[in-house]
Amino acid sequence: MTARTLLGLAFAGLVLIALAALPFFAGPYAVTLMIGMTGYVVLATAWGLFSGPTRYVSLATVAFFGIGAYTVGVLSETLPYPLVLLVAALIGLAVALVVGLSTLRLAGVYFVIFTFGLAELIRQVVTWYEVNVTGTLGRYIFLPVTPEGIYWQLLALAAATFLISWGIGRTRWGLALKVIGDDEVVASHCGIDITRLKLALFATSAVIITLVGAIQAPRWTYIEPSIVFNPTISFLTLIMALLGGADRLWGPLLGAIPLFLLFEWLSANFPNHYPIILGLVFIAIVFLLPKGVLAALESRLGKGGAK
Amino acid sequence: MKSVQRRHVLRVMAAASALLATGIAPGALAQDRTSVKIGYAISKTGPNAGGAGITTLPNYQLWVKDVNDAGGLELPDGKKLPIEVIEYDDRSTSEELVRAVERLATQDEADFILAPWGTGFNLAAAPLFDRYGYPQLAVSSVTDKAPDFVKRWTKSFWMLGGGHDYAGALAGIIKKAAADGTLNNKVAMVSVADGFGIDLVTAARPAFEAAGIEVVYDKTYPIGTSDFTPMINEAKASGADSFVAFSYPPDTFALTQQSQVADFNPKLLYLGVGTGFPIYGKNNGDNATGIMSLGGIDPANAENAAYRKRHEEVTGQGPDYWGSVITYASLQMLQEAIKRKGLDREAVSAELSTGTFQTVLGETKMEDNQLRTLWWTGQWQNGQFVGIAPADRAGASQPILPRQGWKK
Structure with missing residues (x-):
């Protein structure tokens, strides 16, 4: 390990400590904001973990997010909280493996449509089960978790996600992923086991997303499928990761934070025009920054240097 | 000398901040308050x-x-x-x-x-x-x-x-009418597979059973369903005099229309959310008369x-x-x-x-922080949706049963 990476790690650790200390200085509204923001940072980074290198656009974010939240809803009264989180992660993993095995051979737009359908499928299955087996649709979550507790859990999850993402980039896996992203045929000719690699990555990303849903669920007290399987979550995650640049470690972070703050500012100041402005922002991102903020910055700096 | 001074300063500061925190600030606010x-x-x-x-x-x-x-x-x-x-x-x-x-x-x-x-x-x-x-x-x-x-x-x-209140009141109405011989004691029931429908139907099943009412048809449909013809036909064939739908507004409107088309004339027709919308009465005019739902008002x-x-x-x-x-x-x-x-x-x-x-x-x-004086069941009568249950509440109207057939 070079001195530079050590320095970087130390700096990241300091930032993490500063963020963790925030609830002691800032008011409850700041904590609420940070919960939302950290949640989306983790979602976007986890999304970028799989979709960045492989360029598979997944709209299944909310499927796993909802699985996590629902698991907490179902088990919060019967199991201790850490075990509930563990079970949620395991369910997310199992679903990701089944889905991954059956679909990662799909490519392009077929994969997008499949993942979008997956979220709807899981929502309908949960609804069907609740209607026909348990006879209730809503689930109550009465857990003694404070907003600060939720924030710290999300922060820890964010740190873990960045470590995983950074770690993968430094291994042979990271290299192999870059090859897959550039050309799958070449990758398979190089002897890379494409399917297994993609599956492992998809599963990792899915488990993290599941945990975000599970950690945030106690904030809502009451959940039902239409609340936790809200497709907006998938779209927001996607646009945040794209804005930042999904194939870079810090890209999703740089997309999630400004967009989250923008949405918050819009809904506080322009509650009645929010959907219109949101649509315009989406269009602007796609037209002006198709490769993300980081890539745009680099190309601009690069040009500046050439002059 | 020095320490005394410091203590003095501290005391003044503490007093000042306490005053600021408790005394002055709210008083000033209350006076400045303009809204x-x-x-x-x-x-x-x-x-x-x-x-x-x-x-x-x-x-x-x-x-x-x-x-x-x-x-x-x-x-x-x-x-x-x-x-x-x-x-x-x-x-x-x-x-x-x-x-x-x-x-x-x-x-x-x-x-x-x-x-x-x-x-x-x-x-x-x-x-x-x-x-x-x-x-x-x-x-x-x-x-x-x-x-x-x-x-x-x-x-x-x-x-x-809660769901039990509404379901219990409906069961009471059917039980009474069945005892009078106005209706048979069979009910056909459909419900939307979402919060409201599930709550109500889960409460209705035991309520009907306790009232000695036989549920001969019990079907749940997914939210967004637009074709109710199969359900209406099966309910028609079930021999029940009462048809109950715990439905959402679009379903309520569709069920009303499609029942008319299928010439389905249950003697008691109970529909869910949307029946109490003013537009429902306007759209259906005279045909709304006799249809029951949740809520209601005292017309007097x-x-x-x-x-x-x-x-x-x-x-x-x-x-x-x-x-x-x-x-x-x-x-x-x-x-x-x-x-x-x-x-x-x-x-x-x-x-x-x-x-x-x-x-x-x-x-x-309020009773125990809940409003309990409510109309659990209502019925369209003379262009108004009036409360019929609880029947012993002041201002309750008499239920009209059996319901008139569709006029075309």
Whole structure:
């Protein structure tokens, strides 16, 4: 390990400590904001973990997010909280493996449509089960978790996600992923086991997303499928990761934070025009920054240097 | 000498800050106060916007207009302050609602926060109302767990009853009519596979069984269903005199139309949300007569009639016959409690819990933080949706059974 990476790690650790200390200085509204923001940072980074290198656009974010939240809803009264989180992660993993095995051979737009359908499928299955087996649709979550507790859990999850993402980039896996992203045929000719690699990555990303849903669920007290399987979550995650640049470690972070703050500012100041402005922002991102903020910055700096 | 000085300085500072914190600041605020901040977050967009836009939002707007036209909210000292509204759109997502309520409480420092629309959303907001000490007048939420909730959140008020109340009242009506020989004791029942439908049907099954009513057809359909012909045909063939649908507005309208097309004439027809919308009565005219649903009004209550007229004039649409008037009454209770106790939220909550209020519903009083004087079943009669159960409540109309056939 070079001195530079050590320095970087130390700096990241300091930032993490500063963020963790925030609830002691800032008011409850700041904590609420940070919960939302950290949640989306983790979602976007986890999304970028799989979709960045492989360029598979997944709209299944909310499927796993909802699985996590629902698991907490179902088990919060019967199991201790850490075990509930563990079970949620395991369910997310199992679903990701089944889905991954059956679909990662799909490519392009077929994969997008499949993942979008997956979220709807899981929502309908949960609804069907609740209607026909348990006879209730809503689930109550009465857990003694404070907003600060939720924030710290999300922060820890964010740190873990960045470590995983950074770690993968430094291994042979990271290299192999870059090859897959550039050309799958070449990758398979190089002897890379494409399917297994993609599956492992998809599963990792899915488990993290599941945990975000599970950690945030106690904030809502009451959940039902239409609340936790809200497709907006998938779209927001996607646009945040794209804005930042999904194939870079810090890209999703740089997309999630400004967009989250923008949405918050819009809904506080322009509650009645929010959907219109949101649509315009989406269009602007796609037209002006198709490769993300980081890539745009680099190309601009690069040009500046050439002059 | 030195230490004495330091102590002296410290003491003065402590006294000054204590004075600033407790004495001066609120006094100055009360004098400078030029308005009362009332905030709410409601679903103006997204899937919940339809319900919120009929039952809740127009009443919030009507109430604010009524109060401000009268010079503002009256305080115990007789002074009137206009209402300043802070309105947010929760976009039908829980997380957005949670953040908006937190914003209202901590950033905007609203004096009072009005409840959101929907059972799930009122529950999502309840811990926040509780933590920041705001009374929560939850109207548009039907839940059997209200007695538990009022223990958990002592300033929460639940004002629309629970599934068991509505199902039990319906079972009572069918049981009585079956005993008279007006109906047979068979029921065909369909329900939407979503919160409302499931709550009601889960409560209805044991209620019917306890009343000795046989459920001969019991089917659940997914939300968004538009073709009910198969269900109508099966219900028709089931031999039941009563057809019950715990449906959502689009389903309610579709079931009405398709029953006419199929010439399906159950002697008792009970439909879900939407039956109490004014547009339902307008669209179906004479054919609405005899159709039952949840809610209702006392047609002889003049105050309620005046409220309905004003609602239509101010908001451009009529109020529904179920939650609307309760929503408006809940605001009148808040207004009166503020008049009696001022802007102290603790005292206002206590007053809401124990006081008796004169509202558009007549004399209104909470029981265990719940409004229990409600119309559990209503029926369209002479162009109005009137309350028929509980039958022993003052102002109850007599149910018309059997229902007339469709006129074409």
